[in-house]
Amino acid sequence: MSDFSTWDIIRNLLLAARWTVVLSLVSFIGGGVLGVILLFLRIGKFAGACAFARYYVELFQGTPLLMQLFLAFFGLGLFGIDVPAWLAAGLALIFWSAAFLMEIWRGCVDAIAKGQWEASASLGMGYFQQIRYIILPQAIRIAVPPTVGFSVQVVKGTALTSIIGFVELSKAGTIVTNATFQPFTVYGFVALIYFALCWPLSKSAQVLERKLNVAHRNH
Amino acid sequence: MAYHFDFSWIPDYSGVIIKGLAITVELTIVGGLVGVTLGTFCAWARALGPNWLKPIVGAYVELIRNTPFMIQLFFIFFGLPSIGVHMNELVAANIAMVINLGAYSAEIIRAGIQATPRGQFEAGASLAMSPIQTFRHVILVPSLQRIWPALSSQVIIVMLGSAVVSQIAAEDLTFASNFIQSRTFRAFEAYFLTAVIYLALAILLRAAMRGIGTIIFPRRRRA
Numbered sequence A: 001m002s003d004f005s006t007w008d009i010i011r012n013l014l015l016a017a018r019w020t021v022v023l024s025l026v027s028f029i030g031g032g033v034l035g036v037i038l039l040f041l042r043i044g045k046f047a048g049a050c051a052f053a054r055y056y057v058e059l060f061q062g063t064p065l066l067m068q069l070f071l072a073f074f075g076l077g078l079f080g081i082d083v084p085a086w087l088a089a090g091l092a093l094i095f096w097s098a099a100f101l102m103e104i105w106r107g108c109v110d111a112i113a114k115g116q117w118e119a120s121a122s123l124g125m126g127y128f129q130q131i132r133y134i135i136l137p138q139a140i141r142i143a144v145p146p147t148v149g150f151s152v153q154v155v156k157g158t159a160l161t162s163i164i165g166f167v168e169l170s171k172a173g174t175i176v177t178n179a180t181f182q183p184f185t186v187y188g189f190v191a192l193i194y195f196a197l198c199w200p201l202s203k204s205a206q207v208l209e210r211k212l213n214v215a216h217r218n219h
Numbered sequence B: 001m002a003y004h005f006d007f008s009w010i011p012d013y014s015g016v017i018i019k020g021l022a023i024t025v026e027l028t029i030v031g032g033l034v035g036v037t038l039g040t041f042c043a044w045a046r047a048l049g050p051n052w053l054k055p056i057v058g059a060y061v062e063l064i065r066n067t068p069f070m071i072q073l074f075f076i077f078f079g080l081p082s083i084g085v086h087m088n089e090l091v092a093a094n095i096a097m098v099i100n101l102g103a104y105s106a107e108i109i110r111a112g113i114q115a116t117p118r119g120q121f122e123a124g125a126s127l128a129m130s131p132i133q134t135f136r137h138v139i140l141v142p143s144l145q146r147i148w149p150a151l152s153s154q155v156i157i158v159m160l161g162s163a164v165v166s167q168i169a170a171e172d173l174t175f176a177s178n179f180i181q182s183r184t185f186r187a188f189e190a191y192f193l194t195a196v197i198y199l200a201l202a203i204l205l206r207a208a209m210r211g212i213g214t215i216i217f218p219r220r221r222r223a
Helices: A006-043 A047-062 A065-077 A085-110 A114-122 A127-164 A169-180 A183-212 B010-048 B053-065 B069-083 B089-114 B118-126 B131-168 B173-184 B187-216
Strands: none
Touching: A006 A047, A006 A085, A006 A127, A006 A169, A006 A183, A047 A085, A047 B187, A065 A085, A065 A127, A065 B131, A065 B173, A065 B187, A085 A127, A114 A127, A127 A169, A127 A183, A127 B069, A127 B131, A169 A183, A169 B069, A183 B053, A183 B069, B010 B053, B010 B089, B010 B131, B010 B173, B010 B187, B053 B089, B069 B089, B069 B131, B089 B131, B118 B131, B131 B173, B131 B187, B173 B187
């Protein structure tokens, strides 16, 4: 058995952390795009589309992310597709983040006073003009801090993908533990790396919230 | 799709599922009760506590909120034994749930406490109440009422997060589904059924939290 120095442990974990970052970015951006689509279904005028978006959120917020990962992993296999772990992980995380992001953004759109809709309608604006020129510019301002805050949940969510065999920071932690028999040190470092990724995001969400001070602007 | 769904295994494994469900419910109840109690204490410490305590509680809250639950669980279950702290998987799962919910609920409850109008503290003080008495009798319940919906969501999130404890072989609902799929090779069906049960649990838990809310906040003015 070869000996592992502390540096060996950290280096291997940091190499794996790149995959955590990549997967987080893919999930967050993909989830954001899907979330916007769902948001427009949800706040749109078609009752069917609205109900679909509502049930979508209910479904993805009401089941564990781990189950969604398992179902993506084994469910896609039913179609005869050979599912690599990264594909199942990416898809499940995108669907999952879309549900949360859509719900966050819907809250931001709802926070815009009803008078804004009425005022813009009375100026003869159509639905898309209202959204484009009146609602979104205000809603985006409110949406930035909680969206940044949610990115922390995405980074932490990627840890679960290790269970279906995607090798990222958590999986690397397990592998390195099995090689070194030093779970305390290894999982300690894994936690610290996650903290180093997430804490700046949490902090910037707080700072943005204070800076934009949007919580009390509309009152 | 030439796949035939087969749920015929359900009667044979209903005992396994119910046992797993019981563990998940137990984890949620213990985690919820002890976690929110811990969270209340931490919220008090961070908002109104002595100055020496604030940074300690702050570090705990930030550390837990910025690391994945699974890593916390692994650290407790795999990491701690190497410095001589041993426990079985169920105890580790319970501790991890409590520590996790404690940190999250601390931030939520703190928001409720800090939204209390200053006059409430002054009114308590003017009635010769000590700061602790003021907190206990004047501040706490309206603060909890204010943030009850957010707290309910967090309890549900932690309940769903408990699926991860199957990874340290705590025999919860997810563990049951892993067990079933390894016996029947019906992976999709097993996880599908489990996902449905979790969804039902989440809906029930939300209703339960609303019920608890109406019991502990009777006839109070809506915030």
